[in-house]
Amino acid sequence: MEKKQTKPMELLNEVVTEPYHLLHFLAFFSYFVVRTSAAPILSPHITSRLFLREIQAALALGVFAAFKIVREENWEAFISDVLFFAKIFLLALTLIMDYHLTLWYAVIFAVIYIFTQQPAFKKLGTASKITPLQLESLLTEGSTSKLWLVEFRSSYSPACIRSSRCFPELSITYSNKSFSFGIVDLGLFPNAAEYFGISLSGSMSQLPTYILFSHGSEVSRYPELDAESKGSHSPITKRFLSQYFKLDLLLLDYINGK
Template identity: 65%
Template sequence: MGNKLRVVTQMASDPYYVYHFLAFFSYFIVRTSVTSLLSPRITHRLFHREIQAILAFSVLIVIKMVKEETRESFIAESLFFAKVFLVAISSIMDYHLALVYIVVFSVIYILTQQPPFEGLGTSSKLTPLQLEALLTEGNTSRYWLVEFRTSCSSPCIRASRCLPELSITYSNKNLSFGIVDLGLFPNAAEKFGISVSASMGHLPTFILFENAAEVKRFPEFKFEEKSSHPPVTKKLLSRHFELDQLLLEYVNGK
Protein backbone atom coordinates (compact mmCIF):
# COMPACT_ATOMS: atom_id res chain seq x y z
CA MET A 1 0.00 0.00 0.00
CA GLY A 2 2.82 2.37 0.89
CA ASN A 3 4.61 1.65 -2.39
CA LYS A 4 1.43 2.33 -4.41
CA LEU A 5 0.93 5.59 -2.53
CA ARG A 6 4.51 6.61 -3.30
CA VAL A 7 3.98 5.87 -7.00
CA VAL A 8 0.77 7.92 -7.08
CA THR A 9 2.48 10.80 -5.27
CA GLN A 10 5.37 10.74 -7.74
CA MET A 11 3.02 10.76 -10.73
CA ALA A 12 1.01 13.64 -9.24
CA SER A 13 4.11 15.78 -8.77
CA ASP A 14 6.31 14.92 -11.74
CA PRO A 15 6.00 17.43 -14.64
CA TYR A 16 5.95 14.61 -17.22
CA TYR A 17 2.76 13.14 -15.80
CA VAL A 18 1.21 16.49 -14.82
CA TYR A 19 1.56 17.93 -18.34
CA HIS A 20 0.11 14.80 -19.91
CA PHE A 21 -2.83 14.86 -17.49
CA LEU A 22 -3.55 18.50 -18.29
CA ALA A 23 -3.38 17.81 -22.03
CA PHE A 24 -5.81 14.89 -21.83
CA PHE A 25 -8.13 16.71 -19.40
CA SER A 26 -8.30 19.69 -21.76
CA TYR A 27 -10.11 17.48 -24.29
CA PHE A 28 -13.13 17.21 -22.00
CA ILE A 29 -13.21 20.99 -21.63
CA VAL A 30 -12.99 21.50 -25.39
CA ARG A 31 -15.54 18.75 -26.02
CA THR A 32 -18.07 20.36 -23.68
CA SER A 33 -17.46 23.83 -25.07
CA VAL A 34 -17.91 23.03 -28.76
CA THR A 35 -20.71 20.45 -28.57
CA SER A 36 -23.40 23.09 -29.17
CA LEU A 37 -21.46 24.41 -32.18
CA LEU A 38 -21.19 21.07 -33.97
CA SER A 39 -23.80 19.77 -36.37
CA PRO A 40 -25.86 16.74 -35.26
CA ARG A 41 -24.12 14.60 -37.90
CA ILE A 42 -20.64 15.44 -36.60
CA THR A 43 -21.74 15.07 -32.98
CA HIS A 44 -23.18 11.61 -33.71
CA ARG A 45 -20.03 10.58 -35.57
CA LEU A 46 -17.79 11.95 -32.82
CA PHE A 47 -19.66 10.03 -30.13
CA HIS A 48 -19.32 6.73 -32.00
CA ARG A 49 -15.61 7.34 -32.64
CA GLU A 50 -15.09 8.08 -28.93
CA ILE A 51 -16.74 4.79 -27.98
CA GLN A 52 -14.61 2.93 -30.52
CA ALA A 53 -11.46 4.64 -29.25
CA ILE A 54 -12.25 3.76 -25.64
CA LEU A 55 -12.88 0.10 -26.51
CA ALA A 56 -9.74 -0.14 -28.67
CA PHE A 57 -7.64 1.58 -26.00
CA SER A 58 -9.00 -0.78 -23.31
CA VAL A 59 -8.07 -3.83 -25.39
CA LEU A 60 -4.57 -2.49 -26.00
CA ILE A 61 -4.14 -1.74 -22.30
CA VAL A 62 -5.09 -5.30 -21.36
CA ILE A 63 -2.65 -6.69 -23.95
CA LYS A 64 0.15 -4.44 -22.70
CA MET A 65 -0.56 -5.38 -19.08
CA VAL A 66 0.10 -9.00 -20.03
CA LYS A 67 3.10 -8.41 -22.31
CA GLU A 68 5.01 -5.52 -20.70
CA GLU A 69 7.32 -6.50 -17.86
CA THR A 70 8.04 -3.10 -16.33
CA ARG A 71 5.71 -0.34 -15.16
CA GLU A 72 7.78 2.26 -17.01
CA SER A 73 7.35 0.45 -20.33
CA PHE A 74 3.63 -0.03 -19.72
CA ILE A 75 3.14 3.68 -18.96
CA ALA A 76 5.13 4.76 -22.02
CA GLU A 77 3.13 2.49 -24.36
CA SER A 78 -0.20 3.48 -22.79
CA LEU A 79 0.50 7.20 -23.14
CA PHE A 80 1.58 6.73 -26.75
CA PHE A 81 -1.67 5.00 -27.71
CA ALA A 82 -3.72 7.53 -25.72
CA LYS A 83 -2.08 10.39 -27.65
CA VAL A 84 -2.73 8.71 -31.00
CA PHE A 85 -6.41 8.21 -30.17
CA LEU A 86 -6.78 11.75 -28.85
CA VAL A 87 -5.32 13.30 -31.99
CA ALA A 88 -7.50 11.08 -34.19
CA ILE A 89 -10.70 11.99 -32.32
CA SER A 90 -9.80 15.68 -32.22
CA SER A 91 -9.45 15.72 -35.99
CA ILE A 92 -13.16 14.86 -36.26
CA MET A 93 -14.08 18.11 -34.51
CA ASP A 94 -11.47 20.23 -36.26
CA TYR A 95 -8.14 19.34 -37.81
CA HIS A 96 -6.71 22.55 -36.31
CA LEU A 97 -7.42 21.10 -32.86
CA ALA A 98 -5.59 17.92 -33.80
CA LEU A 99 -2.59 19.99 -34.92
CA VAL A 100 -2.66 21.85 -31.59
CA TYR A 101 -2.48 18.57 -29.68
CA ILE A 102 0.40 17.38 -31.87
CA VAL A 103 2.28 20.58 -31.04
CA VAL A 104 1.42 20.27 -27.33
CA PHE A 105 2.67 16.68 -27.12
CA SER A 106 5.80 17.64 -29.04
CA VAL A 107 6.53 20.42 -26.54
CA ILE A 108 5.94 18.03 -23.62
CA TYR A 109 8.39 15.59 -25.23
CA ILE A 110 11.02 18.33 -25.56
CA LEU A 111 10.56 19.82 -22.08
CA THR A 112 10.07 16.71 -19.96
CA GLN A 113 11.27 13.14 -19.74
CA GLN A 114 9.55 10.08 -18.32
CA PRO A 115 11.16 9.47 -14.90
CA PRO A 116 13.12 6.22 -14.57
CA PHE A 117 12.66 3.67 -11.80
CA GLU A 118 14.19 5.21 -8.68
CA GLY A 119 14.89 2.08 -6.64
CA LEU A 120 18.33 0.52 -6.67
CA GLY A 121 17.62 -2.86 -5.12
CA THR A 122 21.04 -4.08 -4.01
CA SER A 123 22.81 -2.54 -7.02
CA SER A 124 25.15 0.43 -6.67
CA LYS A 125 25.45 3.65 -8.64
CA LEU A 126 29.08 3.85 -9.72
CA THR A 127 31.42 6.30 -11.37
CA PRO A 128 33.80 4.85 -13.99
CA LEU A 129 36.69 5.25 -11.54
CA GLN A 130 34.79 3.41 -8.82
CA LEU A 131 33.93 0.61 -11.24
CA GLU A 132 37.55 0.30 -12.35
CA ALA A 133 38.70 0.16 -8.74
CA LEU A 134 36.16 -2.51 -7.85
CA LEU A 135 37.12 -4.63 -10.84
CA THR A 136 40.88 -4.38 -10.35
CA GLU A 137 41.20 -4.55 -6.57
CA GLY A 138 40.40 -8.25 -6.54
CA ASN A 139 38.90 -8.24 -3.06
CA THR A 140 35.31 -7.66 -4.17
CA SER A 141 32.85 -9.89 -6.01
CA ARG A 142 34.16 -12.34 -8.57
CA TYR A 143 31.41 -11.22 -10.98
CA TRP A 144 30.00 -7.76 -11.62
CA LEU A 145 26.95 -7.20 -13.83
CA VAL A 146 26.98 -3.53 -14.79
CA GLU A 147 24.34 -1.51 -16.63
CA PHE A 148 25.50 1.45 -18.70
CA ARG A 149 22.63 3.88 -19.28
CA THR A 150 21.69 7.51 -19.77
CA SER A 151 18.77 9.30 -18.15
CA CYS A 152 17.65 10.83 -21.46
CA SER A 153 17.26 7.54 -23.33
CA SER A 154 13.75 6.12 -23.64
CA PRO A 155 14.96 2.48 -23.84
CA CYS A 156 17.04 3.06 -20.69
CA ILE A 157 14.04 4.48 -18.83
CA ARG A 158 11.84 1.57 -19.87
CA ALA A 159 14.45 -0.95 -18.72
CA SER A 160 15.51 0.96 -15.59
CA ARG A 161 13.65 -1.42 -13.28
CA CYS A 162 15.21 -4.65 -14.58
CA LEU A 163 18.71 -4.59 -13.08
CA PRO A 164 17.67 -3.35 -9.59
CA GLU A 165 15.02 -6.06 -9.32
CA LEU A 166 17.41 -8.74 -10.60
CA SER A 167 19.93 -7.60 -7.98
CA ILE A 168 17.45 -8.38 -5.21
CA THR A 169 17.18 -11.99 -6.41
CA TYR A 170 20.72 -12.76 -7.50
CA SER A 171 23.11 -10.62 -5.42
CA ASN A 172 25.58 -12.64 -3.35
CA LYS A 173 29.24 -12.59 -2.36
CA ASN A 174 30.25 -13.73 -5.84
CA LEU A 175 27.93 -11.54 -7.91
CA SER A 176 27.33 -7.81 -7.52
CA PHE A 177 25.36 -5.32 -9.59
CA GLY A 178 26.24 -1.76 -10.60
CA ILE A 179 24.91 1.13 -12.68
CA VAL A 180 27.00 3.69 -14.57
CA ASP A 181 25.30 6.79 -15.97
CA LEU A 182 27.01 7.61 -19.27
CA GLY A 183 25.10 10.87 -19.36
CA LEU A 184 27.24 12.01 -16.43
CA PHE A 185 30.42 10.28 -17.66
CA PRO A 186 30.28 10.25 -21.50
CA ASN A 187 34.03 9.64 -21.83
CA ALA A 188 33.55 6.19 -20.32
CA ALA A 189 31.40 5.06 -23.25
CA GLU A 190 34.30 4.70 -25.68
CA LYS A 191 36.37 2.80 -23.13
CA PHE A 192 33.71 0.10 -22.87
CA GLY A 193 32.88 0.09 -26.58
CA ILE A 194 29.47 1.69 -26.21
CA SER A 195 27.93 4.26 -28.53
CA VAL A 196 25.60 6.79 -26.91
CA SER A 197 24.00 7.50 -30.30
CA ALA A 198 20.36 6.46 -30.30
CA SER A 199 20.67 5.15 -33.86
CA MET A 200 23.19 2.50 -32.80
CA GLY A 201 20.85 0.89 -30.29
CA HIS A 202 23.57 0.32 -27.70
CA LEU A 203 21.70 1.80 -24.74
CA PRO A 204 21.25 0.40 -22.26
CA THR A 205 24.28 -1.90 -22.40
CA PHE A 206 24.80 -4.63 -19.80
CA ILE A 207 28.27 -6.12 -19.31
CA LEU A 208 29.20 -9.06 -17.11
CA PHE A 209 32.76 -8.87 -15.74
CA GLU A 210 34.67 -11.74 -14.15
CA ASN A 211 37.80 -10.70 -12.29
CA ALA A 212 38.00 -7.44 -14.29
CA ALA A 213 37.62 -9.21 -17.67
CA GLU A 214 34.51 -8.82 -19.78
CA VAL A 215 32.72 -12.16 -20.12
CA LYS A 216 29.52 -11.25 -21.94
CA ARG A 217 27.44 -8.24 -22.88
CA PHE A 218 23.99 -7.30 -24.08
CA PRO A 219 23.38 -6.13 -26.71
CA GLU A 220 26.22 -8.02 -28.29
CA PHE A 221 28.49 -6.44 -30.89
CA LYS A 222 26.72 -8.31 -33.67
CA PHE A 223 23.75 -5.99 -33.12
CA GLU A 224 25.94 -3.02 -33.98
CA GLU A 225 24.97 -3.10 -37.64
CA LYS A 226 21.28 -3.20 -36.72
CA SER A 227 19.13 -0.42 -35.34
CA SER A 228 17.30 -2.58 -32.83
CA HIS A 229 17.58 -5.61 -30.60
CA PRO A 230 15.17 -7.61 -28.42
CA PRO A 231 13.53 -5.46 -25.69
CA VAL A 232 15.31 -5.64 -22.36
CA THR A 233 13.45 -7.74 -19.80
CA LYS A 234 14.45 -9.44 -16.57
CA LYS A 235 13.89 -12.84 -18.18
CA LEU A 236 16.11 -11.96 -21.15
CA LEU A 237 18.95 -10.68 -18.94
CA SER A 238 18.70 -13.64 -16.58
CA ARG A 239 18.91 -16.07 -19.49
CA HIS A 240 21.59 -14.17 -21.43
CA PHE A 241 23.96 -13.88 -18.45
CA GLU A 242 23.01 -17.29 -17.00
CA LEU A 243 22.25 -15.76 -13.61
CA ASP A 244 20.55 -18.91 -12.33
CA GLN A 245 23.71 -20.87 -13.08
CA LEU A 246 25.88 -18.29 -11.29
CA LEU A 247 23.57 -18.46 -8.28
CA LEU A 248 23.75 -22.26 -8.21
CA GLU A 249 27.56 -22.13 -8.39
CA TYR A 250 27.60 -19.80 -5.39
CA VAL A 251 25.20 -22.00 -3.42
CA ASN A 252 27.30 -25.09 -4.21
CA GLY A 253 30.49 -23.28 -3.22
CA LYS A 254 32.11 -23.33 -6.66
Protein backbone atom coordinates in the same frame (compact mmCIF):
# COMPACT_ATOMS: atom_id res chain seq x y z
CA MET B 1 4.39 -9.70 -12.55
CA GLU B 2 6.63 -7.00 -11.09
CA LYS B 3 4.43 -4.06 -11.86
CA LYS B 4 1.68 -5.50 -9.64
CA GLN B 5 4.01 -4.99 -6.68
CA THR B 6 3.75 -1.23 -7.05
CA LYS B 7 1.23 0.22 -4.62
CA PRO B 8 -1.66 2.23 -6.13
CA MET B 9 -0.92 5.17 -3.82
CA GLU B 10 2.67 5.27 -5.06
CA LEU B 11 1.45 5.49 -8.65
CA LEU B 12 -1.07 8.21 -7.73
CA ASN B 13 1.64 10.19 -5.94
CA GLU B 14 3.88 9.88 -9.00
CA VAL B 15 1.12 11.17 -11.29
CA VAL B 16 0.58 14.18 -9.03
CA THR B 17 4.23 15.05 -8.40
CA GLU B 18 5.99 14.19 -11.67
CA PRO B 19 5.62 16.93 -14.34
CA TYR B 20 5.67 14.36 -17.16
CA HIS B 21 2.63 12.47 -15.88
CA LEU B 22 0.81 15.53 -14.53
CA LEU B 23 1.05 17.44 -17.83
CA HIS B 24 -0.16 14.44 -19.81
CA PHE B 25 -3.09 14.02 -17.43
CA LEU B 26 -4.03 17.70 -17.81
CA ALA B 27 -3.74 17.47 -21.60
CA PHE B 28 -6.05 14.45 -21.78
CA PHE B 29 -8.49 15.98 -19.28
CA SER B 30 -8.63 19.18 -21.32
CA TYR B 31 -10.13 17.19 -24.20
CA PHE B 32 -13.31 16.64 -22.18
CA VAL B 33 -13.50 20.37 -21.45
CA VAL B 34 -13.02 21.21 -25.13
CA ARG B 35 -15.47 18.51 -26.17
CA THR B 36 -18.17 19.82 -23.83
CA SER B 37 -17.62 23.42 -24.92
CA ALA B 38 -17.70 22.55 -28.62
CA ALA B 39 -20.81 20.34 -28.45
CA PRO B 40 -23.35 23.19 -28.99
CA ILE B 41 -21.63 24.43 -32.16
CA LEU B 42 -20.98 21.04 -33.79
CA SER B 43 -23.41 19.78 -36.38
CA PRO B 44 -25.52 16.70 -35.49
CA HIS B 45 -23.67 14.68 -38.12
CA ILE B 46 -20.23 15.53 -36.69
CA THR B 47 -21.46 14.99 -33.13
CA SER B 48 -22.80 11.53 -34.00
CA ARG B 49 -19.63 10.58 -35.86
CA LEU B 50 -17.40 11.89 -33.07
CA PHE B 51 -19.34 9.99 -30.40
CA LEU B 52 -18.95 6.75 -32.38
CA ARG B 53 -15.23 7.32 -32.81
CA GLU B 54 -14.83 8.10 -29.10
CA ILE B 55 -16.42 4.79 -28.18
CA GLN B 56 -14.17 2.97 -30.65
CA ALA B 57 -11.07 4.76 -29.37
CA ALA B 58 -11.95 4.00 -25.73
CA LEU B 59 -12.53 0.31 -26.49
CA ALA B 60 -9.34 0.04 -28.57
CA LEU B 61 -7.27 1.74 -25.87
CA GLY B 62 -8.81 -0.50 -23.21
CA VAL B 63 -7.98 -3.66 -25.17
CA PHE B 64 -4.47 -2.39 -25.87
CA ALA B 65 -3.92 -1.52 -22.18
CA ALA B 66 -5.19 -4.95 -21.07
CA PHE B 67 -2.83 -6.62 -23.55
CA LYS B 68 0.13 -4.53 -22.46
CA ILE B 69 -0.45 -4.96 -18.73
CA VAL B 70 -0.09 -8.70 -19.27
CA ARG B 71 2.88 -8.54 -21.65
CA GLU B 72 4.94 -5.70 -20.18
CA GLU B 73 7.17 -6.54 -17.22
CA ASN B 74 7.24 -3.13 -15.55
CA TRP B 75 5.16 0.00 -15.10
CA GLU B 76 7.61 2.29 -16.89
CA ALA B 77 7.24 0.42 -20.20
CA PHE B 78 3.48 0.00 -19.75
CA ILE B 79 2.86 3.70 -19.11
CA SER B 80 5.09 4.71 -22.02
CA ASP B 81 3.19 2.50 -24.49
CA VAL B 82 -0.28 3.45 -23.26
CA LEU B 83 0.47 7.18 -23.34
CA PHE B 84 1.83 6.90 -26.88
CA PHE B 85 -1.32 5.29 -28.26
CA ALA B 86 -3.59 7.51 -26.16
CA LYS B 87 -2.02 10.55 -27.85
CA ILE B 88 -2.59 9.03 -31.28
CA PHE B 89 -6.27 8.41 -30.49
CA LEU B 90 -6.68 11.92 -29.09
CA LEU B 91 -5.18 13.52 -32.20
CA ALA B 92 -7.45 11.41 -34.39
CA LEU B 93 -10.53 12.51 -32.43
CA THR B 94 -9.66 16.19 -32.53
CA LEU B 95 -9.16 15.91 -36.28
CA ILE B 96 -12.88 15.14 -36.60
CA MET B 97 -13.78 18.37 -34.76
CA ASP B 98 -11.21 20.77 -36.25
CA TYR B 99 -7.73 20.26 -37.62
CA HIS B 100 -6.61 23.45 -35.87
CA LEU B 101 -7.35 21.75 -32.56
CA THR B 102 -5.26 18.77 -33.69
CA LEU B 103 -2.33 21.07 -34.39
CA TRP B 104 -2.66 22.65 -30.94
CA TYR B 105 -2.57 19.27 -29.23
CA ALA B 106 0.40 18.23 -31.36
CA VAL B 107 2.23 21.34 -30.17
CA ILE B 108 1.27 20.63 -26.54
CA PHE B 109 2.59 17.06 -26.71
CA ALA B 110 5.76 18.27 -28.40
CA VAL B 111 6.35 20.81 -25.61
CA ILE B 112 5.79 18.13 -22.96
CA TYR B 113 8.27 15.88 -24.74
CA ILE B 114 10.91 18.63 -25.00
CA PHE B 115 10.71 20.00 -21.46
CA THR B 116 9.88 16.88 -19.45
CA GLN B 117 10.70 13.21 -19.63
CA GLN B 118 9.23 10.05 -18.23
CA PRO B 119 10.75 9.41 -14.80
CA ALA B 120 12.95 6.36 -14.43
CA PHE B 121 12.61 3.88 -11.59
CA LYS B 122 14.35 5.57 -8.66
CA LYS B 123 15.31 2.64 -6.43
CA LEU B 124 18.66 0.89 -6.90
CA GLY B 125 18.01 -2.41 -5.15
CA THR B 126 21.40 -3.75 -4.09
CA ALA B 127 23.11 -2.27 -7.16
CA SER B 128 25.61 0.56 -6.65
CA LYS B 129 26.04 3.69 -8.73
CA ILE B 130 29.71 3.80 -9.61
CA THR B 131 31.98 6.04 -11.65
CA PRO B 132 34.14 4.65 -14.47
CA LEU B 133 37.19 5.24 -12.26
CA GLN B 134 35.67 3.22 -9.44
CA LEU B 135 34.72 0.44 -11.85
CA GLU B 136 38.25 0.30 -13.27
CA SER B 137 39.62 0.14 -9.75
CA LEU B 138 37.26 -2.68 -8.82
CA LEU B 139 38.17 -4.65 -11.91
CA THR B 140 41.94 -4.11 -11.91
CA GLU B 141 42.76 -4.05 -8.22
CA GLY B 142 40.28 -6.75 -7.33
CA SER B 143 37.40 -6.77 -4.88
CA THR B 144 35.45 -9.20 -2.75
CA SER B 145 33.24 -9.95 -5.75
CA LYS B 146 34.48 -12.35 -8.42
CA LEU B 147 31.66 -11.31 -10.75
CA TRP B 148 30.33 -7.87 -11.66
CA LEU B 149 27.30 -7.26 -13.84
CA VAL B 150 27.35 -3.61 -14.88
CA GLU B 151 24.57 -1.65 -16.53
CA PHE B 152 25.72 1.28 -18.68
CA ARG B 153 22.77 3.62 -19.00
CA SER B 154 21.80 7.21 -19.70
CA SER B 155 19.05 9.04 -17.88
CA TYR B 156 18.03 10.67 -21.18
CA SER B 157 17.53 7.43 -23.10
CA PRO B 158 13.88 6.30 -23.45
CA ALA B 159 15.05 2.68 -23.69
CA CYS B 160 16.92 3.03 -20.39
CA ILE B 161 13.89 4.59 -18.73
CA ARG B 162 11.60 1.80 -19.95
CA SER B 163 13.91 -0.87 -18.52
CA SER B 164 15.08 1.08 -15.45
CA ARG B 165 13.22 -1.18 -13.02
CA CYS B 166 14.73 -4.46 -14.32
CA PHE B 167 18.33 -4.13 -13.15
CA PRO B 168 17.67 -3.00 -9.54
CA GLU B 169 15.16 -5.81 -9.03
CA LEU B 170 17.54 -8.35 -10.56
CA SER B 171 20.21 -7.20 -8.12
CA ILE B 172 17.95 -7.95 -5.17
CA THR B 173 17.43 -11.51 -6.38
CA TYR B 174 20.92 -12.45 -7.52
CA SER B 175 23.52 -10.36 -5.67
CA ASN B 176 25.68 -12.17 -3.13
CA LYS B 177 29.18 -12.05 -1.67
CA SER B 178 30.80 -13.04 -4.96
CA PHE B 179 28.40 -11.35 -7.39
CA SER B 180 27.85 -7.56 -7.40
CA PHE B 181 25.76 -5.23 -9.55
CA GLY B 182 26.89 -1.78 -10.65
CA ILE B 183 25.39 1.10 -12.63
CA VAL B 184 27.40 3.58 -14.71
CA ASP B 185 25.59 6.68 -15.99
CA LEU B 186 27.02 7.45 -19.42
CA GLY B 187 25.11 10.73 -19.41
CA LEU B 188 27.47 11.88 -16.66
CA PHE B 189 30.54 10.06 -17.99
CA PRO B 190 30.28 9.98 -21.82
CA ASN B 191 34.01 9.24 -22.23
CA ALA B 192 33.43 5.85 -20.60
CA ALA B 193 31.23 4.85 -23.55
CA GLU B 194 34.17 4.91 -25.95
CA TYR B 195 36.39 3.07 -23.48
CA PHE B 196 33.92 0.19 -23.18
CA GLY B 197 32.97 0.22 -26.86
CA ILE B 198 29.43 1.54 -26.40
CA SER B 199 27.86 3.80 -29.00
CA LEU B 200 25.74 6.67 -27.67
CA SER B 201 24.07 7.06 -31.05
CA GLY B 202 20.37 6.31 -30.93
CA SER B 203 20.54 4.50 -34.27
CA MET B 204 22.88 1.88 -32.80
CA SER B 205 20.44 0.91 -30.01
CA GLN B 206 23.25 0.16 -27.56
CA LEU B 207 21.61 1.79 -24.55
CA PRO B 208 21.37 0.30 -22.09
CA THR B 209 24.38 -2.02 -22.36
CA TYR B 210 25.07 -4.80 -19.85
CA ILE B 211 28.54 -6.26 -19.38
CA LEU B 212 29.42 -9.23 -17.19
CA PHE B 213 32.95 -9.14 -15.77
CA SER B 214 34.63 -12.16 -14.21
CA HIS B 215 37.88 -11.65 -12.27
CA GLY B 216 38.29 -8.26 -13.95
CA SER B 217 37.76 -9.44 -17.54
CA GLU B 218 34.70 -9.05 -19.74
CA VAL B 219 33.08 -12.41 -20.43
CA SER B 220 29.81 -11.36 -22.09
CA ARG B 221 27.73 -8.33 -22.94
CA TYR B 222 24.36 -7.35 -24.26
CA PRO B 223 23.83 -6.08 -26.87
CA GLU B 224 26.84 -7.65 -28.51
CA LEU B 225 29.40 -5.73 -30.54
CA ASP B 226 27.81 -6.54 -33.87
CA ALA B 227 27.03 -3.71 -36.25
CA GLU B 228 24.65 -5.90 -38.24
CA SER B 229 22.41 -6.48 -35.24
CA LYS B 230 21.83 -2.81 -34.46
CA GLY B 231 18.25 -1.91 -33.76
CA SER B 232 17.07 -5.53 -33.77
CA HIS B 233 17.87 -6.77 -30.27
CA SER B 234 15.26 -8.08 -27.86
CA PRO B 235 13.39 -5.84 -25.36
CA ILE B 236 15.08 -5.60 -21.98
CA THR B 237 13.21 -7.58 -19.32
CA LYS B 238 14.23 -9.27 -16.10
CA ARG B 239 13.54 -12.67 -17.59
CA PHE B 240 15.61 -11.96 -20.68
CA LEU B 241 18.63 -10.66 -18.74
CA SER B 242 18.44 -13.58 -16.33
CA GLN B 243 18.47 -16.09 -19.18
CA TYR B 244 21.06 -14.25 -21.26
CA PHE B 245 23.64 -14.03 -18.46
CA LYS B 246 22.60 -17.38 -16.91
CA LEU B 247 22.02 -15.75 -13.54
CA ASP B 248 20.15 -18.73 -12.11
CA LEU B 249 23.13 -20.97 -12.86
CA LEU B 250 25.56 -18.49 -11.33
CA LEU B 251 23.40 -18.32 -8.20
CA LEU B 252 23.31 -22.11 -7.94
CA ASP B 253 27.09 -22.24 -8.32
CA TYR B 254 27.41 -19.76 -5.44
CA ILE B 255 25.00 -21.74 -3.25
CA ASN B 256 26.89 -24.94 -4.00
CA GLY B 257 30.21 -23.28 -3.17
CA LYS B 258 31.65 -23.44 -6.69
